[in-house]
Amino acid sequence: MEKVKKGVRLEHISKIYQDPKTGKEFYAVKDTDLYIEPGSFVTLLGPSGCGKTTTLRMIAGFESPDEGEIYLGDEPINELTPNKRDTAMVFQSYALLPHYNVFDNVAYGLKLRKVPKDEIQERVMKILKLVELEGMEGRMTNQLSGGQQQRVALARALVIEPSVLLFDEPLSNLDAKLRVSMRTEIRRIQQEVGITAIYVTHDQSEAMALSDKIIIMDKGYVAQMGTPQEIYYHPVNEFVADFIGEANFLKGTLKRMDGDLAVLEVEGSECPVAAEGELEKDKVYTVVLRPEAATLADEGGLPCRVVLSCFMGSYQNYHVMVGNTLVKLAEHNPKNKRIYEVGEECRLVFAPDSVHVL
Amino acid sequence: MARGQGAALDRKKLMADPIMVTTIVVLITFLTLFILYPLAILLVDSFVGDGSFGLSIFKRIFAMPSFTRAITNTLKVGFVVGILSSLIGLLFAYVEAYVRLNKFAGGLFKVVSMLPVVSPPFVLSLSMIMLFGKAGIITRFLLGIYDNSVYGYWGIVIVQTLTFFPVCYMMLKGLLKNIDPSLEEAARDMGASRWKVFTSVTLPLMLPGLGNAFLVTFIESIADFANPMIIGGSYDTLATTIYLQITGAYDKAGAAAMAVVLLCITLAMFAVQKYYLEAKTAATLTGKASRARMLIEDKSVKIPLTILCSLGALFVIMMYICVPIGACFPTWGYKFFPLTGKWFSQVFSKYHGLKAFKDSFVLSLIASPITALLSMIISYLVVKRKFKAKGFIEAVSMLAMAVPGTVLGVGYIRGFSGGIFHTGFLQGIYGTGLILIIVFVVRSLPTGTRSGISALRQIDKSIEESAYDMGADSFKVFMTVTLPLIKDSFLSGLVTAFVRSITAISAIILLVTPSYLLITVQINEFAEKGAFSLACAFATILIIITYSAVLLMNLFIKRFGTSKNMKEE
Numbered sequence: 035m036e037k038v039k040k041g042v043r044l045e046h047i048s049k050i051y052q053d054p055k056t057g058k059e060f061y062a063v064k065d066t067d068l069y070i071e072p073g074s075f076v077t078l079l080g081p082s083g084c085g086k087t088t089t090l091r092m093i094a095g096f097e098s099p100d101e102g103e104i105y106l107g108d109e110p111i112n113e114l115t116p117n118k119r120d121t122a123m124v125f126q127s128y129a130l131l132p133h134y135n136v137f138d139n140v141a142y143g144l145k146l147r148k149v150p151k152d153e154i155q156e157r158v159m160k161i162l163k164l165v166e167l168e169g170m171e172g173r174m175t176n177q178l179s180g181g182q183q184q185r186v187a188l189a190r191a192l193v194i195e196p197s198v199l200l201f202d203e204p205l206s207n208l209d210a211k212l213r214v215s216m217r218t219e220i221r222r223i224q225q226e227v228g229i230t231a232i233y234v235t236h237d238q239s240e241a242m243a244l245s246d247k248i249i250i251m252d253k254g255y256v257a258q259m260g261t262p263q264e265i266y267y268h269p270v271n272e273f274v275a276d277f278i279g280e281a282n283f284l285k286g287t288l289k290r291m292d293g294d295l296a297v298l299e300v301e302g303s304e305c306p307v308a309a310e311g312e313l314e315k316d317k318v319y320t321v322v323l324r325p326e327a328a329t330l331a332d333e334g335g336l337p338c339r340v341v342l343s344c345f346m347g348s349y350q351n352y353h354v355m356v357g358n359t360l361v362k363l364a365e366h367n368p369k370n371k372r373i374y375e376v377g378e379e380c381r382l383v384f385a386p387d388s389v390h391v392l
Numbered sequence: 393m394a395r396g397q398g399a400a401l402d403r404k405k406l407m408a409d410p411i412m413v414t415t416i417v418v419l420i421t422f423l424t425l426f427i428l429y430p431l432a433i434l435l436v437d438s439f440v441g442d443g444s445f446g447l448s449i450f451k452r453i454f455a456m457p458s459f460t461r462a463i464t465n466t467l468k469v470g471f472v473v474g475i476l477s478s479l480i481g482l483l484f485a486y487v488e489a490y491v492r493l494n495k496f497a498g499g500l501f502k503v504v505s506m507l508p509v510v511s512p513p514f515v516l517s518l519s520m521i522m523l524f525g526k527a528g529i530i531t532r533f534l535l536g537i538y539d540n541s542v543y544g545y546w547g548i549v550i551v552q553t554l555t556f557f558p559v560c561y562m563m564l565k566g567l568l569k570n571i572d573p574s575l576e577e578a579a580r581d582m583g584a585s586r587w588k589v590f591t592s593v594t595l596p597l598m599l600p601g602l603g604n605a606f607l608v609t610f611i612e613s614i615a616d617f618a619n620p621m622i623i624g625g626s627y628d629t630l631a632t633t634i635y636l637q638i639t640g641a642y643d644k645a646g647a648a649a650m651a652v653v654l655l656c657i658t659l660a661m662f663a664v665q666k667y668y669l670e671a672k673t674a675a676t677l678t679g680k681a682s683r684a685r686m687l688i689e690d691k692s693v694k695i696p697l698t699i700l701c702s703l704g705a706l707f708v709i710m711m712y713i714c715v716p717i718g719a720c721f722p723t724w725g726y727k728f729f730p731l732t733g734k735w736f737s738q739v740f741s742k743y744h745g746l747k748a749f750k751d752s753f754v755l756s757l758i759a760s761p762i763t764a765l766l767s768m769i770i771s772y773l774v775v776k777r778k779f780k781a782k783g784f785i786e787a788v789s790m791l792a793m794a795v796p797g798t799v800l801g802v803g804y805i806r807g808f809s810g811g812i813f814h815t816g817f818l819q820g821i822y823g824t825g826l827i828l829i830i831v832f833v834v835r836s837l838p839t840g841t842r843s844g845i846s847a848l849r850q851i852d853k854s855i856e857e858s859a860y861d862m863g864a865d866s867f868k869v870f871m872t873v874t875l876p877l878i879k880d881s882f883l884s885g886l887v888t889a890f891v892r893s894i895t896a897i898s899a900i901i902l903l904v905t906p907s908y909l910l911i912t913v914q915i916n917e918f919a920e921k922g923a924f925s926l927a928c929a930f931a932t933i934l935i936i937i938t939y940s941a942v943l944l945m946n947l948f949i950k951r952f953g954t955s956k957n958m959k960e961e
Contacts, residue, residue, distance in 0.1 A: 049398065050395045050398065059395070094861060095405070095861075096857060096860075096861075097398075098397070098398040098399075098400075098401035098402045098405065099397065099398060099401070100395050100396070100397050100398035101397060112401055113401060113404050113405065113408075114405075115405045115408055115409065115860075115865075116857070116860045116861050117860050117861070117862070117863045117864055117865055118408075118863075121861070122861060122862065123857075123858065123861045125854040125857070125858055126854070127852050127854050127855075129852060129854035129855045129857065129858035130855075130858075131855060131858075131859065131872075131873055132855070132877065133876045133877060142859065142862055142864075142872075143862035143863055146862060146863040146864050146868065147863060187858075190858075190862070194862065194863065
């Protein structure tokens with residue numbers, strides 16, 4: 035596809051909705067600025083109601099922003115109707131045309147563009163090959179499995195060679211196993227075609243597996259945008275930390291700086307952590323501790339008491355109380371390790387640089 | 393918060409779609425001109441009819457004892473018919489949904505629900521008179537009663553109940569099937585008897601639905617013109633009074649004011665039904681049945697209920713069968729044998745039957761595709777699109793449902809006989825076939841729109857969005873996606889419109905001119921004159937036409953309609 039890749043830019047985008055019950059107006063998306071680089075795969079991730087789908091639908095043109103301007107490449111597209119925008123969407127419900135067969139579904143957009151017949155034939159077959167649906171072109175869509183239907187929907191969007199591919203939770207109707215294999219598939223095809231893709235999901239592992247960049251949204255705002263690693267290791271706030279992966283939050287007061295280490299007092303014990311940036315003395319900070327980043331030991335670290343100890347196969351699941359704070363742990367590969375039982379007093383140990391201070 | 397920009401953008405996007413804008417403008421003009429305007433002119437006429445603005449015309453009509461009596465008559469009939477129809481409807485619905493029926497009884501139920509659809513709404517009056525009247529087959533010749541009068545209050549009540557209860561039955565059946573059987577099973581499990589379950593679980597859940605059925609029948613009964621006309625005798629209802637006021641007393645202003653009164657009553661009922669009861673029904677019965685209901689096999693329940701309903705159904709069927717048989721009696725009331733075909737041949741030889749059928753058929757045939765297409769477009773706009781005038785379009789097309797035919801007829805007379813606002817503009821359409829076609833369209837539009845809306849609501853919004861997203865404009869989306877997906881609904885809308893048009897009478901009887909002969913008007917005329925055999929002959933042929941139309945549609949849908957497995961999706 036010899037097209038110039040285009041990025042998407044959102045400037046101060048807001049969308050206001052009315053609560054059907056109370057009649058009150060509220061911001062579904064509030065003052066959002068985004069830049070999505072050409073050819074990148076970006077995921078909008080967040081809980082339901084965070085505004086991610088609304089944002090996607092504004093880019094597609096189904097909703098009109100109440101404030102701000104959307105650009106496709108350098109062209110403002112606010113006033114364009116969805117059929118005039120150079121975007122193609124893959125819907126959650128696949129939205130295949132049930133009265134057409136696979137071929138006609140994929141060819142639909144090309145026919146609308148008055149592409150010559152033999153070129154349609156050629157392009158459709160090429161795309162069907164790409165999504166591994168050769169030989170299925172004569173089937174009616176209801177004779178396909180969920181995964182196959184999703185491939186048709188993807189093929190239909192790809193075949194018109196849009197500048198931007200939009201995905202609205204496309205895998206949420208599939209079963210867990212298929213979801214995993216389809217997401218690798220989507221990533222493979224996107225990289226093969228090199229198209230800009232914006233993907234909406236509430237499934238964090240999907241976002242991690244697919245994206246160059248993840249945009250975390252909360253209550254209409256962009257909470258954080260970054261690579262999966264940035265977001266996992268350096269969340270900007272508790273919401274992001276909690277939403278991506280599991281997180282324990284330990285509150286501690288800064289006692290003193292010890293070189294690069296900040297020494298916090300957590301539940302009465304001293305606890306050195308790696309600090310980024312300037313920290314103020316005597317201020318309370320929140321430490322984000324991932325379950326796999328700590329382990330239980332007989333000495334060192336913070337004193338704790340085991341309240342749950344549960345064998346999960348690949349790991350041992352612990353809940354421990356550090357003072358009044360509950361901490362969840364995943365001790366991987368537990369086979370040759372000492373297993374702590376419920377009620378045992380022990381120590382919670384982690385390296386100073388395996389935690390993140392908010 | 394300023395939503396200005398979003399709204400402005402939505403408007404701009406809409407304007408970028410000329411076909412859509414034109415469609416909306418044409419629709420709004422049509423609805424305003426042929427639904428709102430005739431009703432508005434009735435209001436204007438009844439307040440300023442004799443030159444000065446005021447209530448003088450209302451004072452005059454309310455001083456007429458015949459008019460006030462007509463109001464109480466109408467309400468009395470409507471109330472009783474509403475209650476009886478919903479109760480009988482409930483019985484039938486309950487038996488169908490809860491009792492294992494044998495094939496014969498099941499077939500009877502189907503026929504009963506089908507009959508009112510294919511027959512003109514007033515044939516039961518004919519058979520009532522023929523079976524139970526002074527010279528009735530049953531009253532006089534079987535029972536030897538010589539002075540039984542069916543004309544009047546009870547005549548109307550019985551005939552209307554028999555005509556309208558199948559509608560209630562179909563409505564309530566749908567609701568009962570939506571009750572989750574586990575609710576009732578839970579009550580049974582906790583020790584309630586079957587009767588207790590019915591009174592403490594099923595009935596309370598059904599109450600809003602019952603209220604709904606009652607009001608729908610009430611409105612139908614109030615608006616009914618032909619039955620009171622044929623079997624009412626001297627018992628006048630509002631619809632017949634208005635008709636007589638205009639055709640007998642030539643008091644157009646008075647008729648307009650009366651029509652306003654009738655309209656107010658039906659609108660009030662309609663408002664309650666639409667905004668209060670429908671919402672409540674939906675609120676209590678949201679859940680889909682999680683699985684099939686255990687049908688009642690208990691013989692002590694099953695046998696009496698089945699027999700009761702089967703007898704009722706047989707009675708209704710007998711009433712309908714009486715019409716074609718009545719058309720074959722040599723001399724009504726004196727000589728029943730041997731059966732003859734002379735009335736049928738007279739229909740064509742003496743009474744311009746061919747022209748009547750041709751006129752009715754052609755006008756309905758023109759009206760039905762227009763109606764079907766219009767109602768699909770309206771439903772598409774209402775369900776799938778958002779724009780400012782949408783509320784207006786939806787409200788007006790639903791409003792037409794609450795307007796009795798007689799009211800509409802009077803409105804058209806006042807509104808178009810002297811042109812728009814008596815200016816002479818568009819006067820040309822008055823008295824032509826065109827205005828009859830328009831009346832047909834307006835009269836069947838609400839039913840079509842309703843079924844279109846419910847069909848479209850079943851279609852996932854994103855299917856059309858995906859086509860739109862692929863680059864199709866509104867027109868393309870409608871033609872290549874929406875219409876093919878609601879093909880069944882479109883086809884049945886087509887036939888319903890045809891059947892409703894060809895069997896319509898209340899509005900057109902006021903508007904038809906001698907250049908057009910319509911079957912229903914002919915039937916009414918012969919029934920008025922007491923020429924029942926001729927009326928029956930006309931009615932029989934009419935039923936044959938409508939029934940074949942329905943059969944044809946079913947065949948067509950089976951053959952070309954949406955494939956079955958597609959629907960199972």
